[in-house]
Amino acid sequence: MIVGLTWTLVAVAGLVGLIGVVAGLLKVAPNDLVLGGTALVELGLIVQVVVAIIAPFAGNEPTGDLLEFWIYLVTAVLMPPFAVIWGLVDRGRWATVILGVVGISIAIMVYRMHVIWTVQGA
Template structure:
C-alpha cells in the first residue's frame, strides 16, 4: 500500500467524522466541517504534486495514466464544488453535502491506488 493512500484514507475518515457531527449538531455549515474538506483538498494537491514527481522520476503507472490523472482532476473539483454549495446554502443539508466529499474522495483514492499499483482487488 502506498503511504499517500493511507494518509488520504485517514484524512477522509477524520473529515467524515467532523462533517457527520456537523450534520447532527448544526443547522448551518460549521467551520470544522468546511476546514476538514479544505484539508482533504490540500491533501489532493500534495498528492498530485507527489504523483507528478514520481511519474517524472520514472515510476510507471501500471494502469492507464490518463485515467489516473482524470480521477485526480475530478477529485480536485469535488471539494471545491461542495465548499461553494456550503457557502451558498447555509442549511443542515449543506453539511450532508460536505460529508459526501470524504466518502467520494476515498473511493476515488482507492481507484487511483488500483490504477497506479495494479488492481489486486478487482
C-alpha cells in the same frame, strides 16, 4: 504514488466525510470543522497532483490506465471547492451532509487511484 500519502489522504478524507455526514444528520450547519477539514483534504489532493507529476520521472510509473487515473484525480480536486462554495451559500444541514459525502467520495476515489497506479495490470 506514495503509499503513505495515499493512506493518509484516505483516512483524513474518510474522517472528514464521516464527521460531515453525522453533523449534517444532527442538523448542524456547515462549521469551521467541516469546512476546514474539506480544505485540508483539498490541500492533500494538490500534494497528490504534484506527486503524480513527479513520480513517473522518479521511476514510479503507473501499472494501470494513466488517463483513468488523471480523470479520477482531476475530478477529486474539483469536488471540495464546489462543496465548500455550496456550504458557504447554503447554510443548512444538507450542505454539511454534502460536504461529508464529498469527503467519503474522495476517500474512495483516492483508494481507486492507488489501485490504478500500483495494482492493476496494464
